Amino acid sequence: LPFCAFLGTLGLLCVAMVGSWCQHWRGGFSLDGSSRTFNWHPVLMVTGLVVLYGAAALVYRIPNTWNGPKLPWKVLHSSLALGAFVLTVLGLAAVFRFHNSQGTPNMYSLHSWMGLATVLLFSCQWAAGFGAFLLPWAPAWLRALYKPIHVFFGSTILMLSVASCASGINEKLFFSLKNGTMDYKLLPAEAVFANTMGLLILIFGVLVVAALAR
Amino acid sequence: LPFCAFLGTLGLLCVAMVGSWCQHWRGGFSLDGSSRTFNWHPVLMVTGLVVLYGAAALVYRIPNTWNGPKLPWKVLHSSLALGAFVLTVLGLAAVFRFHNSQGTPNMYSLHSWMGLATVLLFSCQWAAGFGAFLLPWAPAWLRALYKPIHVFFGSTILMLSVASCASGINEKLFFSLKNGTMDYKLLPAEAVFANTMGLLILIFGVLVVAALAR
Ligand code: HEM
Ligand code: HEM
Ligand code: HEM
Ligand code: HEM
Ligand SMILES: O=C1O[C@H]([C@@H](O)CO)C(O)=C1O
Secondary structure: HHHHHHHHHHHHHHHHHHHHHHHHHHOOOOOOHHHHHHHHHHHHHHHHHHHHHHHHHHHHOHHHHOOOOHHHHHHHHHHHHHHHHHHHHHHHHHHHHHHHHHHHOOOOHHHHHHHHHHHHHHHHHHHHHHHHOOOOOOOOHHHHHHHHHHHHHHHHHHHHHHHHHHHHHHHHHHOOOOHHHHHHHHOOOHHHHHHHHEEEEEEHHHHHHHHOOO | OOHHHHHHHEEEEEHHHHHHHHHOOOOOOOOOOOOHOHHHHHHHHHHHHHHHHHHHHHHHHOOOHHHOOOOHHHOOOHHHHHHHHHHHHHHHHHHHHHHHHHHHOOOOOOOHHHHHHHHHHHHHHHHHHHHHHOOOOHHHHHHHHHHHHHHHHHHHHHHHHHHHHHHHHHHHHHHHHHOOOOHHHHHHHHHHHHHHHHHHHHHHHHHHHHHOOO
């Protein structure tokens, strides 16, 4: 439980850091198609596909869930996962809108290929989890067969998501910091802040996977 | 066993692809401090900290290792890990040499922070595995205590390594492909090739972690 509180704090810290990075250094948020629209992308991806996702994955690790009826916990688990999915889709919408309004092609970078693959796996996970565990008529053998697969992809998708965040933050810093005293190479305050944030996101992911592995 | 053969082929394919990327599109290899010196970096990191590392981690998953004396397998496991470590150090030496001879600062990017953290964890893993499992006088309780930690970090380090490769390939493509018809955004053949290579490296990592998890 102190571990739970620590993970929760770390998750919130990641969200707060990505929010204040975009607000303080990257010009804030808007829906006008400029780089201020792009800024929703990191915030929503980290909040949705890392932090809310991690919360959803850890629901069954709370000891309270081990006795009593299972359905309310299933509903909580899948609602958190659904919330994560909604933020993820909005986060992708933000970057596609930004690219379209700037005339930038979509889906060229390794970051975007890896990111989209992660989101597609996540959608399959949601649909399959829904079909196998939430629909009351799914047969027990199907649940038993699918469960280890579901748990394995639960961790795998989180690792891929965290890896996507790292490459995304890295490339955004190369794009944004490239003149004079603000060059990424010279490690200005923004770079130290965002690199640290990237490492904290990685640590959050590793700790959630560790909690799931036990 | 067919799975073993498949993983081996995939690993060799990753090594072959990173080698031919650097040879064919990035100008080949040399030790003169130019970007041809840099080219050793991706090749050695992928060969060492992904493919050889994966081979080392999977030694105890080969059924032959489950009966008979354990020492030869331990020696194989730690020699492969040592080989991976040597290639890793040479791979880092290549990029530091390139940066120094170009006057580029070291250790500014999130890629480099994440990469160095991975290599430091790998060194600890090697030293601790050596101390706890190979030295004959290590007490049994220490081995029992440390073993789950060793196995957990075995998978974690591989995930971090694969994530470092993804951000490294991504940034290298942004650096190298930035004019006219060769812009990364326009997805020239090199970009398709290297993005695909990045995804294959990720898949290799996920499959090794999956094999370790069972
Ligand atoms: C789970 C996390 C993430 C996923 C799944 C993801 C996915 C994507 C996808 C699919 C695109 C392509 C959009 C298009 O081409 O129109 C993209 C673009 C981009 N993302 Fe992310 N992203 C994630 C996190 C981040 C984070 C945390 C940042 C930090 C700034 C970031 C920075 C970027 C940038 C700069 C682009 C535009 C350049 C490019 O296409 O690579 N991403 N992302
Ligand atoms: C993409 C979204 C989802 C993710 C990332 C996810 C992730 C996970 C993870 C990591 C676990 C293992 C938890 C543990 O071992 O403590 C798990 C278990 C479980 N998930 Fe999901 N899940 C998702 C969607 C769903 C949905 C929509 C349902 C439908 C109800 C569902 C039902 C379950 C059930 C019932 C278990 C526990 C199996 C058991 O203990 O009997 N999951 N999920
Ligand atoms: C496990 C894999 C990897 C690790 C641990 C790693 C580690 C590092 C480190 C520590 C640096 C900083 C060197 C310095 O500042 O002098 C660096 C730089 C670099 N690496 Fe990697 N690397 C890995 C894989 C790759 C791959 C596959 C590529 C693909 C091209 C790559 C591309 C780069 C580039 C372009 C730089 C220079 C720019 C920068 O400092 O970010 N790396 N790497
Ligand atoms: C950094 C290098 C190393 C890595 C990445 C690594 C990784 C791993 C992994 C992933 C496992 C679990 C294998 C499985 O569950 O099938 C493992 C087990 C083991 N490792 Fe390492 N290892 C490293 C270094 C060492 C060293 C230097 C030794 C010294 C002999 C060692 C001794 C062992 C032993 C004895 C086991 C099996 C424990 C048992 O089954 O009793 N490892 N290692
Ligand atoms: O390794 C590097 O390559 C580029 C640059 O030298 C080529 O454009 C860069 O900024 C690095 O740190």
